[in-house]
Amino acid sequence: MFFTERQQIERDVEMLVAVYGRERSALISILQDIQRKHRHVSEYAMQVIAHMLDIHPVEVYSVVSFYQFLSDTPAGRYVISLSDCIAHSKAQKDAVARQLETELGIRFGETSADGRFSLKRVGCIGMCDQGPVIRVNGRIYSEVSADRVGALISDCVADTLPGGACDIRESGPGDAGSGESSL
Ligand code: FES
Numbered sequence: 001m002f003f004t005e006r007q008q009i010e011r012d013v014e015m016l017v018a019v020y021g022r023e024r025s026a027l028i029s030i031l032q033d034i035q036r037k038h039r040h041v042s043e044y045a046m047q048v049i050a051h052m053l054d055i056h057p058v059e060v061y062s063v064v065s066f067y068q069f070l071s072d073t074p075a076g077r078y079v080i081s082l083s084d085c086i087a088h089s090k091a092q093k094d095a096v097a098r099q100l101e102t103e104l105g106i107r108f109g110e111t112s113a114d115g116r117f118s119l120k121r122v123g124c125i126g127m128c129d130q131g132p133v134i135r136v137n138g139r140i141y142s143e144v145s146a147d148r149v150g151a152l153i154s155d156c157v158a159d160t161l162p163g164g165a166c167d168i169r170e171s172g173p174g175d176a177g178s179g180e181s182s183l
Contacts (some may be wrong), residue, residue: 006044012037013048022053027063031070040074068122076111076118078156080104081135084121088131092145096132099146103153117156 003011016033020026030049034041041049041064050057064070068081082097101107104117111118127133130142134152141152 009034009038009042009045010048013045013052017052024053024055027053027055027060028067031060031064031067035070035075038074039077040071043072046072068120074111074115077116079118079120079135079137080156081120081122082108083125083127083131083133083135084123085125085128085131085133087128088133093132095146096134096144096149099149100134100153103149117153 016030020029031041034045046060047057050060064072100119104112104119106112106119108119108121125133127142132144134141134144
C-alpha cells in the first residue's frame with residue numbers, strides 16, 4: 001500500500017506512541033526515532049507529535065531546536081561532526097576541518113547535494129584528552145589526523161562503515177538514548 005509522507009509520519013508517530021506512551025516524558029524517545037527514520041523532524045511531524053501527546057507544538061519545536069541530535073531539516077545519510085572542544089589542539093582541529101571540507105566539498109553546517117553527508121561542529125563529546133574527535137552518526141573516532149579523513153570518507157562512500165548508514169542517531173548532551181522502537 002502506498003502512503004504519502006504525511007500518512008507515513010502519522011503511522012510512525014501512532015506506533016511510537018503505542019510503544020512509549022502519551023506522557024510528556026515520551027517526547028524525546030519519539031523525536032529520536034522519527035529523526036532516525038526520516039533524518040529530520042519535519043514541521044508536520046512536530047504537529048502530529050504535539051497533537052498525540054496533547055502538548056503545544058511550540059514545546060516540541062523548542063526541544064527539536066535545543067538538542068544537537070535533532071534537526072528540523074533533513075540531515076545527510078552520514079552526519080559527520082567535529083568536536084570543537086577547546087582542549088583539543090587548534091592546529092590539528094583546523095587541519096582536520098579543512099580536510100573534511102575539501103574531501104566533502106561542503107562547508108560546516110551544510111549537507112551535500114546528493115544527501116549523503118552533513119558536516120557539523122559539536123561542542124563537548126566528553127573526550128578532552130583524545131582530540132581531534134569526529135563523530136560519524138553515532139560512532140566516535142578519536143585522535144583523528146587530517147591524513148585519516150580521506151579513508152573515513154571512503155568508508156562512508158562505500159557504505160562499509162560499521163553500523164553507519166542505518167545508525168543516524170547522534171549522541172549528545174542530554175541524549176536520552178534509551179528505548180528503541182522497531183521503526
Ligand atoms: S570539554 Fe573537551 S570534550 Fe568536553
